[in-house]
Amino acid sequence: MEFELVEDITRADLAFRVRGSTLDELFFAGAQALSGIMLEQPGLVRRGRRVSISMLERDLDMLLYDFLQEFVFYKDAESLLLVPDSVRISHNTEGYSINAVASGEQIDRGRHRFTVDIKSVTMHNLAVVRNDGYWSATVVLDV
Amino acid sequence: MKYLLSIYSHGPYVICAFVIDKESIMKNDMLIRISDFLYEVPVSYKKGMKVPARIYADEKLISTMDEAVLDQITNVCMLPGIVNYGICMPDGHSGYGFPIGGVAAIDPDGGVISPGGIGFDINCGVRLLATNLTADEVKPKMKEVVDGLFSRIPTGVGGKGLVRLSDAQFDRAMTGGMRWAAEQGYAVDEDLLYAEEGGAVSGADPAAVSARARERGRGQIGSLGSGNHFLELQRVSRDGIYDRETARVFGIEREDQVMVMIHTGSRGFGHQVASDYLRSFSSVMGKEYGLTMPDRELACAPFYSRHGQDYFGAMNCAINIAFLNRQLITHAVRSVFSRVFGRSPGELGMRLVYDVCHNTAKLEQHVVNGREKTLLVHRKGATRAFAAGMKGVPEKYMNTGQPVIIGGSMDSGSYLLAGEVSGGDAFYTTAHGSGRVMSRTRAKKSFNGRELQERMLRRGIYVKTGSLAGLAEEAGAAYKKVDEVVRATEKAGLSRRIARLEPMGNIKG
Numbered sequence: 001m002e003f004e005l006v007e008d009i010t011r012a013d014l015a016f017r018v019r020g021s022t023l024d025e026l027f028f029a030g031a032q033a034l035s036g037i038m039l040e041q042p043g044l045v046r047r048g049r050r051v052s053i054s055m056l057e058r059d060l061d062m063l064l065y066d067f068l069q070e071f072v073f074y075k076d077a078e079s080l081l082l083v084p085d086s087v088r089i090s091h092n093t094e095g096y097s098i099n100a101v102a103s104g105e106q107i108d109r110g111r112h113r114f115t116v117d118i119k120s121v122t123m124h125n126l127a128v129v130r131n132d133g134y135w136s137a138t139v140v141l142d143v
Numbered sequence: 144m145k146y147l148l149s150i151y152s153h154g155p156y157v158i159c160a161f162v163i164d165k166e167s168i169m170k171n172d173m174l175i176r177i178s179d180f181l182y183e184v185p186v187s188y189k190k191g192m193k194v195p196a197r198i199y200a201d202e203k204l205i206s207t208m209d210e211a212v213l214d215q216i217t218n219v220c221m222l223p224g225i226v227n228y229g230i231c232m233p234d235g236h237s238g239y240g241f242p243i244g245g246v247a248a249i250d251p252d253g254g255v256i257s258p259g260g261i262g263f264d265i266n267c268g269v270r271l272l273a274t275n276l277t278a279d280e281v282k283p284k285m286k287e288v289v290d291g292l293f294s295r296i297p298t299g300v301g302g303k304g305l306v307r308l309s310d311a312q313f314d315r316a317m318t319g320g321m322r323w324a325a326e327q328g329y330a331v332d333e334d335l336l337y338a339e340e341g342g343a344v345s346g347a348d349p350a351a352v353s354a355r356a357r358e359r360g361r362g363q364i365g366s367l368g369s370g371n372h373f374l375e376l377q378r379v380s381r382d383g384i385y386d387r388e389t390a391r392v393f394g395i396e397r398e399d400q401v402m403v404m405i406h407t408g409s410r411g412f413g414h415q416v417a418s419d420y421l422r423s424f425s426s427v428m429g430k431e432y433g434l435t436m437p438d439r440e441l442a443c444a445p446f447y448s449r450h451g452q453d454y455f456g457a458m459n460c461a462i463n464i465a466f467l468n469r470q471l472i473t474h475a476v477r478s479v480f481s482r483v484f485g486r487s488p489g490e491l492g493m494r495l496v497y498d499v500c501h502n503t504a505k506l507e508q509h510v511v512n513g514r515e516k517t518l519l520v521h522r523k524g525a526t527r528a529f530a531a532g533m534k535g536v537p538e539k540y541m542n543t544g545q546p547v548i549i550g551g552s553m554d555s556g557s558y559l560l561a562g563e564v565s566g567g568d569a570f571y572t573t574a575h576g577s578g579r580v581m582s583r584t585r586a587k588k589s590f591n592g593r594e595l596q597e598r599m600l601r602r603g604i605y606v607k608t609g610s611l612a613g614l615a616e617e618a619g620a621a622y623k624k625v626d627e628v629v630r631a632t633e634k635a636g637l638s639r640r641i642a643r644l645e646p647m648g649n650i651k652g
Binding site for chain 2: 005008009010011012038065077113117119122140
């Protein structure tokens with residue numbers, strides 16, 4: 001469940017693509033990509049504090065947008081670096097809902113080496129699609 | 144991949160003398176050359192365009208712009224209420240929604256406001272401080288100054304801001320900006336004269352700001368951030384004063400004079416304001432206002448609607464927080480210089496030359512079809528460049544035009560320019576930087592941060608950074624040549640060169 005950086009969408013910012021055999025995997029990979037993009041060694045984030053994230057959206061792509069924005073928000077508001085632990089997505093008549101758990105720790109500037117800061121997830125070219133039995137998503141980040 | 148390409152213009156085909164990126168917009172035969180420094184894309188290019196797109200650039204610069212720039216600026220031309228043209232500056236490059244360097248003047252009566260035309264980093268901007276020190280005086284203490292700045296000014300991700308505001312203070316800062324800073328002792332009264340809008344734009348409405356934006360921004364006020372944000376010590380280049388009289392008015396007395404440039408914005412506060420309203424606009428624009436745009440990053444709402452006015456009020460709060468942020472950093476810079484050189488900021492001549500905004504939407508008066516009109520001018524990665532005599536220009540600069548600061552890459556140079564009367568077609572807007580020619584991903588693969596840092600040190604530029612990988616993304620070769628951008632800017636009549644500045648020391652997040 002790794003991410004791929006996409007070069008031809010934006011020069012100023014950063015775009016990435018993730019895939020998953022299920023929506024759960026796709027969203028998990030998307031959240032994981034954020035720390036993979038920001039940090040030189042994302043594996044160094046210790047899983048101390050747990051955060052639950054629950055959301056409901058009519059559209060899948062907006063659910064992904066809101067979900068990823070939560071990780072950006074915690075990074076700035078609480079200096080909390082989060083990585084996903086579990087993601088569960090279900091579909092009903094109202095739309096798509098996500099129940100996820102993420103964990104992480106306060107930014108430690110001695111241990112966490114940042115390659116880039118993410119200001120926001122954007123809606124530019126945002127798409128969650130199913131092709132050849134896989135879900136994939138392309139996301140542009142303002143950095 | 145690069146290759147030679149023929150270029151279409153009004154006249155016969157000509158062969159370029161330079162190589163062109165495969166994906167360059169020069170490939171597009173809808174691009175019409177109006178002059179050596181201006182190109183136009185007609186409304187027939189794409190269904191839905193209300194006005195043509197105009198790109199200010201020479202052949203070489205436009206050849207470095209990718210096809211996404213054309214796609215994005217022509218999308219901008221579909222915004223309801225857009226007047227005359229969707230405009231792209233010489234440093235334009237692809238972003239999301241608007242290109243970086245994108246400008247749209249919109250008739251507020253019936254037209255829209257779009258958070259994507261401003262960007263997430265609301266009032267990202269740059270200011271220039273003068274000193275009366277020479278490069279020779281600063282060089283022996285360069286390491287002490289740069290290290291002092293790096294330890295005093297929070298940089299990078301997770302850097303805590305210089306101040307921690309209570310709820311009531313935060314509200315007052317949102318409306319007061321630099322004025323609030325002066326009340327708290329972080330600014331001298333003279334500073335307020337030398338910032339756009341006096342460092343405090345009117346129309347800020349803290350009630351329109353979400354709890355999440357407050358929560359996200361509170362801890363970052365008075366911090367530099369990361370990415371392309373920087374604080375740089377510069378010297379006026381040898382033979383780098385082009386208009387000595389105007390330079391003197393701006394505070395540049397001689398070559399080798401040391402200046403300080405600060406580039407940062409509203410940090411997480413502005414990012415969250417933009418996120419909140421982009422999200423709400425995207426859900427209401429169709430349902431409540433019957434609007435559709437080809438890119439959700441161009442989500443918009445009528446300016447005189449509840450949503451439009453709420454965003455305008457919140458965005459103005461973020462503009463003021465960005466002014467405050469740059470002011471708090473200025474205060475820290477003055478303090479560090481004062482300690483290192485053993486003289487007061489006043490004795491060191493540390494006056495603010497000017498503070499310009501890059502990412503804003505402002506109500507301004509412009510002449511359209513011979514009549515003065517109020518327009519909502521969106522600028523994303525572009526600088527206002529008011530000419531001599533225009534309302535809003537400080538009294539001291541009334542005969543010179545507004546100072547414009549174009550920050551180059553950290554190993555090239557920067558420019559101080561002035562607004563020109565010929566800039567009216569671009570709603571008195573000019574470039575804001577060099578503009579990327581290489582994506583961040585490719586830059587990171589192509590350059591090594593440590594090698595770059597060492598190479599710059601050998602050239603006498605001392606760089607202190609929290610992220611060597613981030614430094615690699617900002618390598619000079621990842622950007623257009625600032626001299627070429629500024630030349631095109633001047634030739635196009637958008638602003639005129641006053642002085643060239645070159646880096647001596649730099650701190651980055």
